[in-house]
Amino acid sequence: MKSHRAKRAELADQLHSAAIHLLRQLRKEDDASGLSAPRLSALSVVVFAGPVTLGQLARAEQVKPPTMTKIVTGLEKDGLVERKADSHDGRLTRIVATARGQRILLEGRARRVRSLTQAVEGLSETELAQLERGIKVFQKLISATRRQPSEENAET
Amino acid sequence: MKSHRAKRAELADQLHSAAIHLLRQLRKEDDASGLSAPRLSALSVVVFAGPVTLGQLARAEQVKPPTMTKIVTGLEKDGLVERKADSHDGRLTRIVATARGQRILLEGRARRVRSLTQAVEGLSETELAQLERGIKVFQKLISATRRQPSEENAET
């Protein structure tokens, strides 16, 4: 029998590979939006998290403020977001999505989800149930991974 | 009750999100290698696919030749790969990994797999079985989504 460890390592590997292939596929859908990945992602936060300051946006996207300044400037030039002064704090810049920004994002999202959803439509009820349980485990796995720093010499 | 379609779309969405979070997590492990994603990926091809020409490498990474020239030059400066002239065709540049390049890559691979495998170790037998079946469905899903079978890249 395959050892306990080997089987689990193999599963980890398959999962890893599957995630890579899935996202590679979906990226092609994103290309159709005409927006780069960083812009698309930032726009998504603005659309769904409402008006947001530049700093919040930078943190959400795990990027430094100067980088986010560039991205927002690009989105603004394309008419997808607007900068609004905050009435109570003059240091803040509130970023809001324009109607066009919302439309573009939602269309892209629909495109992205469509191909995956179509594939899901092709599953049997049994497979669907298996997928559902698998995703739950998957999610647990991810939160478990997050808590493992895996630093070589964290000892002090 | 939730409609047939809605439930499947929701699952597609969760799967999408889970894949994103997993890869985001693993990228942090890659950072420890000191190599950027494009360099790491290119090095991986060189290590596992043996000596390759620059053009092959560019195609494998889905990048144009001038871009690959830059990446290879960077790897070469770090002493991870070497350019060798082809004895039969003077136009070709063969790229080979140095011992150091191999070592760096394999260490990174081990790091990457470790965190995920550790997480898998924490699963119960039941969860493990669920994950296993889920992954099978997941893989079927991906092949259903795929349209054009571009050149495979040996992702580590």
Added chain:
DNA sequence: ATAATATCGTTAGCCAGGCTAACGATCTCG
């Protein structure tokens, strides 16, 4: 055999998107 063509990698030059350092404007608190 040589001329035309095709292929390969590089160079030059552009752009987006990362970063740090430094700064001006603004707010907050002593």
Added chain:
DNA sequence: CGAGATCGTTAGCCTGGCTAACGATATTAT
């Protein structure tokens, strides 16, 4: 009010994408 903190921008650098153009080499046609 003044000192310090916070926020966003600017400046300047790097990597990694691209296209266009080119030189060197192979290949093919004449």
